[in-house]
Amino acid sequence: MARHGKHRRWWVALLIVLLIGxxxxxxxxxxxxxxxxLHYEAELDNxxxxxxxxxxxxxxxxxxxxxxxxxxFPEYLPGPGGYVSLGFAWEEGxxxxxxxxxxxxxxxxxxxxxALCHTATVRTDKYAKPExxxxxxxxxxxxxxxxxxxxxxxxxxRFNADNILAAIAPNYDMGFIDRMLYRYxxxxxxxxxxxxxxxxxxxxxxxxEWGRGRIDPFNPAKFRYxxxxxxxxxxxxxxxxxxxxxxxxxxxxxxxxxxxxDGPLQEVVLSSALGDSVxxxxxxxxxxxxxxxxxMNAPVPPYPFDVDEELASAGAQVFLNNCADCHAIGGSRTxxxxxxxxxxxDRHRMDSWTEASVTAYxxxxxxxxxxxxxxxxxxxxxATLLDGIWLRGPYLHNGSVPSLTDLLEPPQSRPQVFWxxxxxxxxxxxxxxxxxxxxxxxxxxxxxxVPGNSNSGHLYxxxxxxxxxxxxxxxxxxx
Amino acid sequence: MNDATVRGTRSxxxxxxxxxxxLIAVAVVLVLxxxxxxxxFTRDSPVVYDNIVEHYKYGSLGSEAFSPPxxxxxxxxxxFPEYLPGEGYQSLxxxxxxxxxxPIGFSRRRLNGLDGLGLNCAFCHTGTVRDTPESAPRxxxxxxxxxxxxxxxxxxxxxxxxxxxxxxxxxxxxxxxxxxxxDPIDRAFYRYVVINQxxxxxxxxxxxxxxxxxxDEVPPWxxxxxxxxxxxKALQLNYPMHEVPVDELIGPADYPQIWNQAPREGLxxxxxxxxxxxDERNLGAALGTGATPTSLDYASLDRIDTWLREFPPPEYxxxxxxxxxxxxxxxxxxxxxxxxxxxxxxxxxxxPLDTIGTDPYRLHNYTYDLTVNQATLYxxxxxxxxxxRKSDGYACQALDGIWARAPYLHNGSVPTLRDLLEPPENRPAVxxxxxxxxxxxxxxxxxxxxxxNGREFFRMxxxxPGNDNGGHLYxxxxxxxxKAALIEYMKTL
Numbered sequence: 009m010a011r012h013g014k015h016r017r018w019w020v021a022l023l024i025v026l027l028i029g030x031x032x033x034x035x036x037x038x039x040x041x042x043x044x045x046l047h048y049e050a051e052l053d054n055x056x057x058x059x060x061x062x063x064x065x066x067x068x069x070x071x072x073x074x075x076x077x078x079x080x081f082p083e084y085l086p087g088p089g090g091y092v093s094l095g096f097a098w099e100e101g102x103x104x105x106x107x108x109x110x111x112x113x114x115x116x117x118x119x120x121x122x123a124l125c126h127t128a129t130v131r132t133d134k135y136a137k138p139e140x141x142x143x144x145x146x147x148x149x150x151x152x153x154x155x156x157x158x159x160x161x162x163x164x165x166r167f168n169a170d171n172i173l174a175a176i177a178p179n180y181d182m183g184f185i186d187r188m189l190y191r192y193x194x195x196x197x198x199x200x201x202x203x204x205x206x207x208x209x210x211x212x213x214x215x216x217e218w219g220r221g222r223i224d225p226f227n228p229a230k231f232r233y234x235x236x237x238x239x240x241x242x243x244x245x246x247x248x249x250x251x252x253x254x255x256x257x258x259x260x261x262x263x264x265x266x267x268x269x270d271g272p273l274q275e276v277v278l279s280s281a282l283g284d285s286v287x288x289x290x291x292x293x294x295x296x297x298x299x300x301x302x303x304m305n306a307p308v309p310p311y312p313f314d315v316d317e318e319l320a321s322a323g324a325q326v327f328l329n330n331c332a333d334c335h336a337i338g339g340s341r342t343x344x345x346x347x348x349x350x351x352x353x354d355r356h357r358m359d360s361w362t363e364a365s366v367t368a369y370x371x372x373x374x375x376x377x378x379x380x381x382x383x384x385x386x387x388x389x390x391a392t393l394l395d396g397i398w399l400r401g402p403y404l405h406n407g408s409v410p411s412l413t414d415l416l417e418p419p420q421s422r423p424q425v426f427w428x429x430x431x432x433x434x435x436x437x438x439x440x441x442x443x444x445x446x447x448x449x450x451x452x453x454x455x456x457x458v459p460g461n462s463n464s465g466h467l468y469x470x471x472x473x474x475x476x477x478x479x480x481x482x483x484x485x486x487x
Numbered sequence: 488m489n490d491a492t493v494r495g496t497r498s499x500x501x502x503x504x505x506x507x508x509x510l511i512a513v514a515v516v517l518v519l520x521x522x523x524x525x526x527x528f529t530r531d532s533p534v535v536y537d538n539i540v541e542h543y544k545y546g547s548l549g550s551e552a553f554s555p556p557x558x559x560x561x562x563x564x565x566x567f568p569e570y571l572p573g574e575g576y577q578s579l580x581x582x583x584x585x586x587x588x589x590p591i592g593f594s595r596r597r598l599n600g601l602d603g604l605g606l607n608c609a610f611c612h613t614g615t616v617r618d619t620p621e622s623a624p625r626x627x628x629x630x631x632x633x634x635x636x637x638x639x640x641x642x643x644x645x646x647x648x649x650x651x652x653x654x655x656x657x658x659x660x661x662x663x664x665x666x667x668x669x670d671p672i673d674r675a676f677y678r679y680v681v682i683n684q685x686x687x688x689x690x691x692x693x694x695x696x697x698x699x700x701x702x703d704e705v706p707p708w709x710x711x712x713x714x715x716x717x718x719x720k721a722l723q724l725n726y727p728m729h730e731v732p733v734d735e736l737i738g739p740a741d742y743p744q745i746w747n748q749a750p751r752e753g754l755x756x757x758x759x760x761x762x763x764x765x766d767e768r769n770l771g772a773a774l775g776t777g778a779t780p781t782s783l784d785y786a787s788l789d790r791i792d793t794w795l796r797e798f799p800p801p802e803y804x805x806x807x808x809x810x811x812x813x814x815x816x817x818x819x820x821x822x823x824x825x826x827x828x829x830x831x832x833x834x835x836x837x838x839p840l841d842t843i844g845t846d847p848y849r850l851h852n853y854t855y856d857l858t859v860n861q862a863t864l865y866x867x868x869x870x871x872x873x874x875x876r877k878s879d880g881y882a883c884q885a886l887d888g889i890w891a892r893a894p895y896l897h898n899g900s901v902p903t904l905r906d907l908l909e910p911p912e913n914r915p916a917v918x919x920x921x922x923x924x925x926x927x928x929x930x931x932x933x934x935x936x937x938x939x940n941g942r943e944f945f946r947m948x949x950x951x952p953g954n955d956n957g958g959h960l961y962x963x964x965x966x967x968x969x970k971a972a973l974i975e976y977m978k979t980l
Contacts, residue, residue: 071866072867075863075866078724078725079724079725080725082725082726082727083727087727087730088720088726088727088728088730088731088856089726089854089856089857089860090724090726090856090860091860092855092856092859092860093856098859098862099859100858100859100862100875100876100877101862101872101873101874101875101876102859102862102873103862103863103866103871105859135850135851135879136879137855137858137876137877138855177781178779178780178781178782179779179780179781179864179866179867180780180781180866180867180868181781182867449732
């Protein structure tokens, strides 16, 4: 009898432990791992706020930490205004800027998506609120600044549970359990993750700054996951517009500044997502497919200011004679790579992409249902279509020439120093305002003598008469 | 314990038994004391007012953590009278009612183990009107606090916090002499925690606000005005304010009235029309009192919100020439109603700055970056802000109770309605604001008296940035007779 009772007690105890274990397991799973689908009905919203899988690792930051970071560490931002000071395109009434996503994996996590680098803002004057052009180049956004803000904050001893929870407390009551999870798991883990990412990106610290509107697009891929030893190349290049991909795909044009890909658009989209720190195992293929079809027909925004139609039609002829062969649909060289000897622009971006990188990327995803085969090494730069060129300033692949008017001048007459990233539009010169007190306050100083910033080359049109140049610029507004 | 008992010999037992009982008794006392302390320090009980007007005047919004607690607040003017413009808090334009301990706009709430003191809506939205220089002021709730010096209040608190005498040793005796009946726990709490924490909190607030409030490059707000939105940048969002361009730190605006909210739903509110939701406007203003999304007493705010929706504007308290007013009505209908009547086509919309031509600073200091940052306030709650917008001008306001809303224009740069109907060059270049003596002739407050009843008023100069009295030229070319009729009619609104 007694033995029997003792056995039963053991069983009961075991059962209780088991039940507690299951409850605890469920709790941890639901608060740390349980994934809630994030779905946006509209294609545009999906592009702006939809997930491409970056919340799973790398740059992920739990929402509540992300929310209070600029309030705890404002000194690591370029100026007042919280995240806005980095040039995020942020729609009124939205909890997050365009290009950041909020996906629940146990907790709401903030990730990035394509729109971060592919959304432009334009203002008519310094007091106006920005017009937002989704799929335009984020000429105003400081990607490296965002990374460095996250890294500097995570490196700061004040990035600890006491400070962060104290900053969250007046804003949101997350409850005891989540508070404990933040204290003992999420805050330390976020710090660790950011510091690891910082380590992986440390190569960028001893080369020239990217600056607003530019990134080094392929060195992160090379050094972080393609297994290329860190070299000393500089890949700094403008964010590109990604609208209107249809004609580029249909005509078999090259993609990227140096044309390092051609063929299926999927290779561009998937490799870009990987570049944004998504791992091959967690690529959300369906949603990336959705984004890809959205980009095929994403509209080119018309020039929003006045156009002198008469002057523009005179310019159309100048364009046809001087530019169309490389830059218009049907041009014999449009979408092809123009040899560096001919175009003569800064060669750093081109040199940053190497044969070894090509080999590595083309075999990178061999075990997956998708893979890469079109990466290539070119010795020149891609002659891109000029759709929406008014919104793609500063010009040349490294954004070293502030306006279209300047681009039609020979290099020695182009500005040697200017400030880029200020989003007030220059309707005279066609580009953004790059000089003056406000441009200096909000913009990033580009000096063409810094490696990677040369404004040389692309001499086409520099020999036109002033009248021809004026009419050509007028016509370019209409593209 | 068990082991000891088992191992003990028979003769040891009674002694051990006694010890056990003593230990149990000690444990029970400790547990009870712990429970008492827990109760004492976690109790959250506001002073509640059943009467809604009393609630508006003295009820708690949950903003207590931001203000010095009751006894500290009481001790400050006794310890630091030199930092006030005159005698007591009254000298800042606080409105005291007969027989009341606190001025209107202050609430009490037992919180975190002490008597907390908070601010509420009435703090900035209660005005006074005096019929003659000698008469006592009449109190109008919901009216702009045109007589109130909020900047002076903050400066007073900050100056006190900077003073070396702000210490437990010096303050506790003052609090007790004023009637604080502290028990030993209170005394220890104030001595070792509260007073130092309050001082630290004030110094931190000063640090964040100093670029706006204690900055020689930023003109003073003066009586009845506040820089509404820069404090959000400093306090809620912790912008590095010393990096904000000086122009953006300027933008004083008059307090608005807050009666009659129901017909305002959906209209663009605030001077620059930056939000068209009455609820969000209220939630935003509640943060301005020092409440936070987690401390705000939503039920309390809701009571005020419901009441204000129907609370009528006060009637003009003096004689109106009814026949003259009747002549003025068609002039108003033709000239003003389209923008200023609840039925007007442009009511609650913004008129672009180039068109309206009034002072630009207030418009520009509500910046786009603030707009989108505000969308992160109340995150995680169903009422997270979604309606803030950056506008390009100033909003057309309804003119209910306009007689009580002087001085006029958003920056209070024009003392009376009569002056407002003059072209800018004829409007007073310099006047004094903050005196509550009513000017029945010109409709507004008497504005040519630099001081009265021991109070100095604010010298308002139009050449100072933020004080420009230009723009809003509507009606300036009417004949003197028509102007008189229009003004008479406006008394009836």
